[in-house]
Amino acid sequence: MRSRKLGRRRMRGMRLNWTVFTVAILLFFGTILAFGCGQYQASAPPPPGAPAAAISFCDKTEAGCTAGGSFAVSETRSLNVVIEWQNLSAGTHSQKVSFVLPSGDEYQTYETSFLVADGATGPVTMTEELPVEGTWIAQRRLTGMWQVNFSLDGKAMGAQAVQLTQ
């Protein structure tokens, strides 16, 4: 899986702090090894203050949401896409999450509005749920490398692959 989390990169003036960057890279791989959870941050780190997102996947059951980057459709209840938005301005925002089949055809798109309160700080976490158990995905074995495209307020923010297996 090509997932990667670049971590938070800090800028001082126009100079890049490579030390922090390298540490972030190491932290990222550590996270992957520790949790096996695919995450993504828009590949070109945004300038300070620009909206950014980290994306991860998990299989949601009654017992909780088990993170991963590859899911067996015969055993997955629903694929949850967890997006952690950062640097959002106050007001109403809308995220769009599109699930694209390995063939490149679009399976489904969800659009969800959410509110960031005045003065709110810290990330906003949104979850989009793609049912799998009992759906066409499980019934017709729509397996392979899917792509999840996500956007904010009509602007594409990135894409991430997720593997569905039999």
Added chain:
Amino acid sequence: MKERRCGLKTIACGLCVTLAVLLAGMNAAGRERKILQKRTTAPSDSQNRASDAWIDQANTGTNHGSDGTLQVSSSNGKNQRALVEFDLSSLTNSGIKLATLSLFMSTAPSQSRTYQARRLTNLWRESDATWANRFSGIAWTAAGGDNDGVTTQTATTGTTSNVTLNWDLTAAVQQWFGAATPIANYGAQIMDGTENSATARTATFSSKEAATEANRPSLTVEFVQNVTGLTATAGDSQVTLSWTYPAAVGTVLSATNGVLIVRQSGGTVPSTVVPTDGTVYSRNAGCTNLISTATVVFVSSSLPTSFNDSASGDNANCPPANDTVYAYKVFAKDANNNYTESGTSSQFVPFTAANPSATASARWASTWVAPTGVTNLAAPGISPNNVVVLPTNSNIISGIKPLDGTFVFTPFSTAAGISGRPPVLDQADDSIGSSVSYSADAQGFLYATDITTGNLLWMTNPTSSTANGFLGGGAVFVKSFAGAGYTRSSDLLVVGTNNTTTTTGNQVMGVDGNSGLLAWQYIGGGTNLNMDIVASTPVVDYANSAVWVTSHSAASATRPSLWKFNANNTGTRLLATANLNNVSNSPTVAFAGDVLFVGNDSGTLYAVNTSINATGAAPAASLATADTQVIGAAIVYGNGSPYTVIVSTATKVRAVKYTVGSGTFTTSGTGTWTTTLPGTTPCTPSAPLGFDGLAKVYVGCTDGTVYQLDVATGAIDGKRFIRNATTIGDATIDTTLSLLVFGTSSSRVYAMPFPF
């Protein structure tokens, strides 16, 4: 204010008058005067989804749907916003060019303000919408209205009252109407661009309930109409297309003068194939003039009605090769070279597919192809030779005329995707009084739609929760078909929930077909049996006055997954259950009503006596299919026992026999067969489609092909390859027109003549 209802012809009613007057005053346009029309639509009570309201932050639970005004205000913690939704049903088969929202401001704010128009992103109801809620008991995900976070357009109010403000909503209407991935039309929100003013700044606009008709909201749309009735006929190294031009439905600004046709090998022309308005296109000698990935094969400005794609016909430059699937997309154009795409998408421009061949039996052409925007594998609902109801995962339902693929009604928006087949009933049979289709969506909303007009007869969320969504469709217990055992006075719609957050608390409910009111419900858990998700469509058992529902069982073999319910209002609700492990498929009740057949997700086919009357009842017989899962409902042949049962599994289609009382399936002998589907790794089939009396059975596969099997032998004796890397969905048959209609993972629904 009391709710108004009117049709377009009712002059004295609400804003629909605007449209009616314009229609009446328009030219009875000939073919030559129909394109790029300008007209005004307005919220109309003839469809419940055309609405306006305003919402108030100071009174978060107060509804203003019936007010004669719409208010927009910036005031600290007391902001007000207007919601406006238009019925676009009269704009069928069009490419949208311009859309302008106009609101009459009767009272200007005391200081000039900038008002934003934003696209709404969630279903709401005029009579329920408040600052907090979009529907009774269902909150907006963002208080104050779920919008797309994008300022579509702004208008400056000034401080002069009694003026009209305009917003350009072209992009939004194009998205609603024809985007590559269509976006549901929930209307627009008008809000102050700088809310929370220390001093309240408020404007008042006329709503659709305003006394002065001319002041009511309007949406002026300019559009170019598509051709209609596009058909294709395949021959030897040739394909012939024909079409007609629709009559104008608005004020003609520039007349239609012809078509631009593009062609692409494969089963589709992508929606990204979009000609540029104002550009003159032509076919060149080498046919290298492309629009995106498609070849320009024909351009005419003399109102042609056919195109013969052959060396000896209209295309000497690059005729089609035999045994290749071609898709054609036909853009109507006007004298100014405006084409029928909507902005950046040609999603709704008519196209068709054909396979020329030197061998007559290998030639084929689709009768029509319709867009669904995203993957659609549910069997469409159908009233033969009347309407095909297409549910989609893109929150849109559309009605298609089976004969030629034109819209019977414009796609309309639902709260969420629909993945179950919508039942369709003729007026002569149902109790609601008009031909109707019932749809169930993934947010738990149910819709009754008049399939003649597209009017919404009712919609409801019976559990007031978006968590209790529906994955399967609804089954209708039709009063006129029922025996004396059915004591309700009207039809009953039965659905089961797919709440994935619980393996115990899902529910099955009966909803009155006439009103949408909840008649009864069975909620799993507590003193009831635990119920996991319902992924299938229930089945009505008229012989036993019962409804059968399958569910998952948390993968347990000791929990119920087949349920028999009493459909009446009174009496014991749950009549019987059987433990069959996870079941995603609907059962099939045999014609005589003595037995049903159902396959589970582990590859076992069961026969269950319909007379069972206890929980945990044992099935009458079971058959391990030697495959990993059973797919879809079985087909059952025979008016009485013994029955032939045809069933799809993960890689095969099988025919077995079952004699009631025998306790076992017969898998050998005459009439039984097993057909492994083609492919190095055999493709996975859809549910089989056929009926008693039809000598063929059809399955769509994950290799992009529809296969025709002989019912007696299982031999594959015909096929239609649609497109690589495409999954074919469950099919529906139009028995009157001999058409197969099926969706695909490539965002298209195909109608194709059978037998192959």
